[in-house]
Amino acid sequence: MNALFSTLRTSSASHARLIAGPLLIVMVLAMMVLPLPPFLLDLFFTFNISLAIMVLLVAMFTTKPLDFAAFPSVLLFATLLRLSLNVASTRVVLLHGHTGPDAAGRVIEAFGHFLVGGNFAVGIVVFLILIIINFMVITKGAGRIAEVGARFTLDAMPGKQMAIDADLNAGLIGEEEARQRRRQISEEAEFYGSMDGASKFVRGDAVAGLIIMAVTIIGGLVVGVMQHGLSVGDAGRAYTLLTIGDGLVAQIPALVISTAAGVVVSRVATDKDIGQQMASQLFSNPSVLFITAGVMGLIGIIPNMPHVAFLLLAGVLGGIGWMMLRRQQQQAVQTAQARPAVAEEVASAAAAEASWDDVALVDPLGLEVGYRLIPLVDHGQGGELLQRIRSLRKKFAQDMGFLPPVVHIRDNLELKPTEYRILLSGVEVGRGEAAPGMWLAIDPGGAVTPLEGTQTTDPAFGLPAVWIEEGQRDAAQMAGYTVVDASTVAATHLNHLMHRYAAELLGRTEVQALLDHIGRDSPKLIEDLVPKTVSLTTLQKVLQGLLAEGVAIRDMRAIIDALSEHAPRLAVNGAQPDAGELLAVVRRALGRAITQQLFPGTGEMRVIGLDVNLERVLMQAMSSGGALEPGLADMLLREAEAAVRHQESAGDAPVLMVGAPLRQSLARLLRLHLPQLSVLANAEVPDDRNIRVTAIIGGQAR
Known part of the structure; x- marks a missing residue:
């Protein structure tokens, strides 16, 4: 039963969140059309002020712009809410403004009388100043920052994507983190683009507020004089104060939200919110505080200056600087006290007798x-x-x-x-x-x-x-x-x-750990291989041979199966089979994986081939002792380098395909001079792959 109630509460909460947005829009539009009593106007104006304060505080406490990604939408809703309140209050002011200063509610009355002292001329000046601050300073600056930020973010997206791909290829991040970073870059670009457009709402709101105020004052004069028989002075005083109160109660939240927009787009993303950034950077240097306190103190002792204000501020700044200086000195003393202990520990270790613990092995x-x-x-x-x-x-x-x-x-x-x-x-x-x-x-x-x-x-x-x-x-x-x-x-x-040195990183310890790892799932497979079929040393040489040519050893089951099948046949008089022959056998077993690594997909394989005459000469040299004449070796390397350049310029993988007897010897020779060139035996290529020779080595060696 409790689980059922919990499920129902969760479902109700989710449904409430789904309809909150559409319901708010409907309410905003309804306020523009339906007349509202003064009491509801007070509630909505109060909600508007509280919403502006909440938005500003959320903007202050965010550490990254994307932490408040909903800000453009919030800005749109807040602007629509203010404009609808302006329409609703203007309707009430024009209909009932002749009845008294509380005709449009207590909030408008308070802003019209308390904040500007009931003087409509002062109210107009204050309202115009707020409009200028909001429109010319905050909104214009925030809009410019958002525009530049959007442009820079969009222009920097290719470079950021390349950096993510580089980190992914280098193994510094995983696939999931790479997707998350790409999504974050896309969201950041969309956010700044939305902020660039959303800043126009605030600017338009400021212009609309100014026009609404002028229209309401003129309309109030017409309604008061012509419909209610008031004099021009009485009508101007009554309707102007109400209009000024209405304008102030709308423009002050607009100024607060514009400030929040400026905070969001102008902050630098760190692990601190804007308040922590300002406190840590403005008050981090005691010398700055001391100098500022000194300047304030000098100004404070000038005759006819307000001595109390300047000297009080100088004292506060000097006190803060002194406290920060004391804290830095205490940290320095603690660091200095820790050094003798470390030095004593080092000295005692040096005075101890030498032991086998002092023999340090070389790190792999x-x-x-x-x-x-x-x-x-x-x-x-x-x-x-x-x-x-x-x-x-x-x-x-x-x-x-x-x-x-x-x-x-x-x-x-x-x-x-x-x-x-x-x-x-x-x-x-x-x-x-x-x-x-x-x-x-x-x-x-x-x-x-x-x-x-x-x-x-x-x-x-x-x-x-x-x-x-x-x-x-x-x-x-x-x-x-x-x-x-x-x-x-x-x-x-x-x-x-x-x-590059993966083969040398695979020592006997790593090979044994690898076998133990496989043996936990297939113990019989390992027992039949090592040491019954091949020794640990031979297995290590085979695996190192694969790694030296960039072939991964992830498919250990295929490697073990190939060794178990062919090693007894290659053993001579009970001796261990040759590691080179075992390597060729294992490469054939891994042929599909090797081919897929060099030529992804199922398309045509465009490879480098050997001239028939050169291949025959190389076979004779290998069979007679394995050494090549210097001239033949130089020609082979020179033409191989030219073929690699040809492949790379055509966008093809530099892969040389030769017969199986030549593969290992040529791979060892060419790897020293052309490490980017892979040597593939024709027996290692699966039967379902098509091959095309696009370059020939030794075409002129006749």
Whole structure:
């Protein structure tokens, strides 16, 4: 029963939310047509003021513009509500304005008498000032910011999409997060576009308020003099005060909502709301407060100045600055007190006797950073690079089929402050620079606008790049650059090198862990393979051979099945079968996956082929000892490079197809000079794929 009541309450609440919007529109339109008594006018005017205050507070407490994505619609409804109230109150003023100052309700009476002292001339001046502030200052500025923001957001969308694709391909984010970021970019563009149009509502509301006031005053004079027999002065005084009260009670909420619109579009998206941003940035430096207090104090002692106001404010600012200075000094003392404890701990560790604990093994994969990059890898400071490396290892495991070693991170004072280097088994394999707080604008090939900054190259792929400031980020994205932060630069470089040296990252420990992982589901399969059929070392060599040529080992079942079937046949006199022969067998078993990786889909495969005479010469060389003559090797590399250029210019994958006996030897030779060239055996291609040879190597070697 309780569950039934809960379901009914939930259903009723959802239905109420569905009809709230249409019901509000109907009420707004009804107020324009149906006459309202003064009591209802008071209620609606009060609701209008409270709505404006709520909108302003929500805008102040949001941390990102999209946190208040409904603001353009709220702005439209608030504008319609104010205009409908203007129409309803104007009708009451013209019908009953001759009866007294409370003819249109207590709220209009209060605004007409209390706020402007019952003086209609003062009321007109105040009303016009509010119109000018709202129309010329706040609304015009907010509209301009929204217009520029919409333009920049739309122009920056391609660059942001490219940055998301780069993070996704580098393994820094998952598919779900990539979809969420793309959706956020689309929503941000739609929001600024809506704000650009919604700002016109407020501007039109200000103009309409001014026209309505003039029309109501003229209409009141006509109605009071001609219909109710009042004198021109009495009619002007009665109807003008009511009109001014009506205008003020509508324009003050309009000014509040315009301010909220300016706050929403002018704020910079951070993890703090606008109040926290202002407090933390205006009052963060005690020197600024001391200087301001001194200036106020000097002005306060000038003769004929209001000494109390200036000196009181100077004292308040000086007190706030002194409190902030004391707090900073206490933090500095705490930091200084912590240093001797750390130094003592280091000294005691140095004085201890040496032991086997002091023998440090070489890390399979390491990252060393300069001291300015330490915050990026410090967990206590929310190191962004640490999170990216965790995501990177997870993406690598999903792509390649095994979990890479943990990346051991340490600082190195011998490096430049913004420099890092990547180590593989203690040997440097990559080095680069990452400037914290700056952005790297990478030219993917289509950017034509030069940028101001420090010229450099992308450490991962060697593309031309520029280190730029935060303020140039949107301009760089609009110019066609791919813009990434410092942590993404280092993470992308690490990811590139991990894929490049994947074979060396697969040690015996990783192979055994991989077998244990598979053995939990199929223990008999593993028992029949290792060590009965092949040794762990042989299996490691086969898997490393696949990884060295960019072939993932995700399909371990197919690899194990192929080894279990062919390894006994390839074994000679009980010895372990040759790893190279096993590699060829496994590649044939994975042929469909390898082909799909190189040529996605089911279309035609456009490949590079070998001249028949050259293939015969290479076969003879391999059969006689495996060494090539220097001239033949140079010619092979030269023509292979030309064929790769031809394939890439035509938009085809650089893939060389050869006979199975030549594949492994040619792949080993060409991989050293042309790592982008893949060598595929014709036996590895599925029967349902069509092949076309678009370039020939050795066509002139006759």
